[in-house]
Amino acid sequence: MQWESISDFFAMGGYGLYVWGSYIVAALCIVIELLDLWKKR
Amino acid sequence: MAVFFFLLASILTVWGLYVGFFVAPTDFQQGESYRIIFIHVPAAWMSMLIYLIMSFWAAIGLIMNTRLSSMMAHALAPTGALMTFIALWTGAFWGRPTWGAWWVWDARLTSELILLFLYIGYMALRASIEDPRRADRASAILALVGIVNVPIIYFSVQWWNTLHQGASVSLTKSPSMATSMLTGMLVMALAFWMYSIAVSLIRVRRIIRDREANAAWLSDSSGVQ
Numbered sequence: 361m362q363w364e365s366i367s368d369f370f371a372m373g374g375y376g377l378y379v380w381g382s383y384i385v386a387a388l389c390i391v392i393e394l395l396d397l398w399k400k401r
Numbered sequence: 402m403a404v405f406f407f408l409l410a411s412i413l414t415v416w417g418l419y420v421g422f423f424v425a426p427t428d429f430q431q432g433e434s435y436r437i438i439f440i441h442v443p444a445a446w447m448s449m450l451i452y453l454i455m456s457f458w459a460a461i462g463l464i465m466n467t468r469l470s471s472m473m474a475h476a477l478a479p480t481g482a483l484m485t486f487i488a489l490w491t492g493a494f495w496g497r498p499t500w501g502a503w504w505v506w507d508a509r510l511t512s513e514l515i516l517l518f519l520y521i522g523y524m525a526l527r528a529s530i531e532d533p534r535r536a537d538r539a540s541a542i543l544a545l546v547g548i549v550n551v552p553i554i555y556f557s558v559q560w561w562n563t564l565h566q567g568a569s570v571s572l573t574k575s576p577s578m579a580t581s582m583l584t585g586m587l588v589m590a591l592a593f594w595m596y597s598i599a600v601s602l603i604r605v606r607r608i609i610r611d612r613e614a615n616a617a618w619l620s621d622s623s624g625v626q
Binding site for chain 1: 422423426427432433434436437440441444479480483486487490491494495497498596600603604607
């Protein structure tokens with residue numbers, strides 16, 4: 361385990377913006393694709 | 402069947418993210434920023450793989466004149482574009498702290514951007530042609546011409562002196578990364594793969610339904626006359 365605490369985890373060693381900026385946008389893309397497929401059902 | 406692939410994708414994602422965030426150690430050069438690779442590399446791999454499969458189905462549709470293969474190609478394009486976008490976006494978010502720039506006109510990045518334009522062009526061309534059979538053929542030719550870009554992306558880091566780092570994983574040499582990092586990346590790649598199969602299966606079903614409905618309506622109206 362690399363993390364001392366939850367805030368440590370979110371900070372990502374100072375790279376929080378970049379790591380979470382990547383993951384959140386990727387997750388959003390997938391949600392949008394799934395919503396679009398759902399809409400066309 | 403799509404449900405099965407969604408389930409697999411979900412399980413693999415949980416496993417892959419667990420390994421990626423809680424098992425894999427901090428990179429001694431890149432710190433925690435390297436954790437972006439657990440989605441960046443799988444998305445980049447899938448962007449190329451989906452293009453190859455899309456072109457394969459498009460070619461079969463063109464040569465054998467089979468409608469279903471063209472519909473498969475059609476169904477893959479949006480997911481391929483999505484994977485390409487994720488690869489570019491996460492690459493920018495990794496490049497900024499690592500190289501000090503969101504974007505550079507490096508051979509790897511530029512050819513991946515061309516891949517995004519190829520997917521968008523493919524979809525735009527399809528959308529612009531009303532007759533689905535003509536759209537199948539025209540877009541297949543576009544897909545097949547664009548296929549030269551895939552080896553360019555893949556080998557760009559060897560052919561040119563790119564800012565983008567070389568491959569950490571290849572078929573010919575042992576990987577230059579910690580085992581847990583590699584595990585996380587491969588599990589996530591498998592998760593992205595299963596996800597792509599699941600959404601493409603659902604999308605092709607929608608496409609078949611829409612095209613068949615159209616055909617049924619056409620035969621109905623001709624029956625009236």
